Amino acid sequence: MTTSENRIFLISIIDDDESIREAIAGLIHWLGLRFKGFSSAVEFLASPELADSSCIIADVQMPHMTGIELHCHLKALGYDVPTILITAYPDDDARDLALADGVVCYLSKPFNKDSLIGCVRSALQSRSA
Amino acid sequence: MRPLGPAIPICVTTPSDEVTRLYADLQEREARVRRLFNANIIGIFTWNLDGRIVDANEAFLRIVGYTSEDLVSGNMLWKDLMPSEWDPADDRIMAELLATNIAHPFEAEYVRKDGSRVPVLIGAALFDGKPTEGVAFVVDQTERKRAEAAARESERQYHDIQMQLAHANRVATMGYLSASIAHELNQPLSGVVVSAETALLWLQGEQPNIPEAQKALTRIVRDGNRAGQVFRRIRTLIKKAPSQKDSLDINDVILEIIALTQGEAAKNRVQILTRLADGLPPIQGDRVQLQQVTLNLIMNALEAIGAHERDLREILISTAETPSRNVHVRVQDSGPGIDPANLERIFDAFYTTKANGLGMGLSISRSIIVAHGGKLWATTGVQHGAAFQFTVPGDS
Numbered sequence: 001m002t003t004s005e006n007r008i009f010l011i012s013i014i015d016d017d018e019s020i021r022e023a024i025a026g027l028i029h030w031l032g033l034r035f036k037g038f039s040s041a042v043e044f045l046a047s048p049e050l051a052d053s054s055c056i057i058a059d060v061q062m063p064h065m066t067g068i069e070l071h072c073h074l075k076a077l078g079y080d081v082p083t084i085l086i087t088a089y090p091d092d093d094a095r096d097l098a099l100a101d102g103v104v105c106y107l108s109k110p111f112n113k114d115s116l117i118g119c120v121r122s123a124l125q126s127r128s129a
Numbered sequence: 130m131r132p133l134g135p136a137i138p139i140c141v142t143t144p145s146d147e148v149t150r151l152y153a154d155l156q157e158r159e160a161r162v163r164r165l166f167n168a169n170i171i172g173i174f175t176w177n178l179d180g181r182i183v184d185a186n187e188a189f190l191r192i193v194g195y196t197s198e199d200l201v202s203g204n205m206l207w208k209d210l211m212p213s214e215w216d217p218a219d220d221r222i223m224a225e226l227l228a229t230n231i232a233h234p235f236e237a238e239y240v241r242k243d244g245s246r247v248p249v250l251i252g253a254a255l256f257d258g259k260p261t262e263g264v265a266f267v268v269d270q271t272e273r274k275r276a277e278a279a280a281r282e283s284e285r286q287y288h289d290i291q292m293q294l295a296h297a298n299r300v301a302t303m304g305y306l307s308a309s310i311a312h313e314l315n316q317p318l319s320g321v322v323v324s325a326e327t328a329l330l331w332l333q334g335e336q337p338n339i340p341e342a343q344k345a346l347t348r349i350v351r352d353g354n355r356a357g358q359v360f361r362r363i364r365t366l367i368k369k370a371p372s373q374k375d376s377l378d379i380n381d382v383i384l385e386i387i388a389l390t391q392g393e394a395a396k397n398r399v400q401i402l403t404r405l406a407d408g409l410p411p412i413q414g415d416r417v418q419l420q421q422v423t424l425n426l427i428m429n430a431l432e433a434i435g436a437h438e439r440d441l442r443e444i445l446i447s448t449a450e451t452p453s454r455n456v457h458v459r460v461q462d463s464g465p466g467i468d469p470a471n472l473e474r475i476f477d478a479f480y481t482t483k484a485n486g487l488g489m490g491l492s493i494s495r496s497i498i499v500a501h502g503g504k505l506w507a508t509t510g511v512q513h514g515a516a517f518q519f520t521v522p523g524d525s
Contacts, residue, residue, distance in 0.1 A: 017320075
């Protein structure tokens, strides 16, 4: 994942929590991918990265617009961007619904690097497929 | 009506009218003094500077546990009644008595005949023209002391119960918050796990990337400290500490509690906004108790909003200084508000509208604010919801 081709991939990380956002950004950076962090879904929706992102990693519980609402909103807008949802309140029903609705991964915090890297890989594969 | 008796002899020398009158006067005065003495309302004794008690009434003998036989035998010494730690020689009361002929009432203890102690109020005076003899008045203070001690004890018990209730209220609230506090801890810990793994990734291989690993480690330190702070906040509120007064900035107290309840607010999709005034006077108060009041008011506001599906879901906390240099805090919510008829009742203990509440939060909060010399009250909001407000005197 460190080939120059990967440089074109931009990962948008949307989490109102600074610790999580920056930790994920650090890992994405190690993967050699481009990244941009946002502290809310609204901030992301208003940014140029909205159209550029190859994958978004979004927290489920955020004020104003949740990660799930963001996913639905993007779908309605016609952006078919692979989405990884992360949550501190895992819920089996919500997870099944999200996955059925096309979300690539539904991760519970805390998660380890391998599960996140695995999710990012499958997200990018689904993108290039 | 004079009873019939033996005939009065005619030819005797009778005292002059003046002498008779003086004599009668004297008798009457003597009778009055006796009456005063024997009324036994307070203890009275006459004494000699050499230490002897010349005469004493029943009330005095009762106070010190001696009998009239002890008195008659002449073995009663007032110096024996003084506790050993009371040295009359260098006593300023004795000095006052000798200098002015009067010792103003003072509190002391007498040693009873059986060795026990009795608290008394003593006043004394020297007889005119007899610098070595005087009279003393003694009031038994046992009952008063007992009543005072009982009052202190019941005050202490009341205070203890208040403290226990306040602690129970804090623990219960923290229990209620446990899910969101767990979340508050989970966030930085999740960051720590990912950043630590990332640091290891940067360090592995032929050419470890030290600067990138350092960045990840710096994040770990920050996140670890953040988790520690959450932990400290909880511990402060859960701990059973005696109340203590410190000079506090009310804004700090409020910001600490906002940090603690931010997760719960997010869970309820409520925003906590602040409008905190700069340069407020410091207040003298117990940090934990004032945090508890703030916590109770925020929790109440969250619940009021939570129950209603409304577009506006916010709590506005503002602080200000009043013209009389009080610090004023206002917690305004966007909930359904309070029926004006209930604005006072909500502060009653056990008054609750919640299925799982005890109804103690507001009552405890009010007693905390009152103990700080302030006031806590509720009003209906300007545009919507309810506003809880309190004042605490600023430090002058």
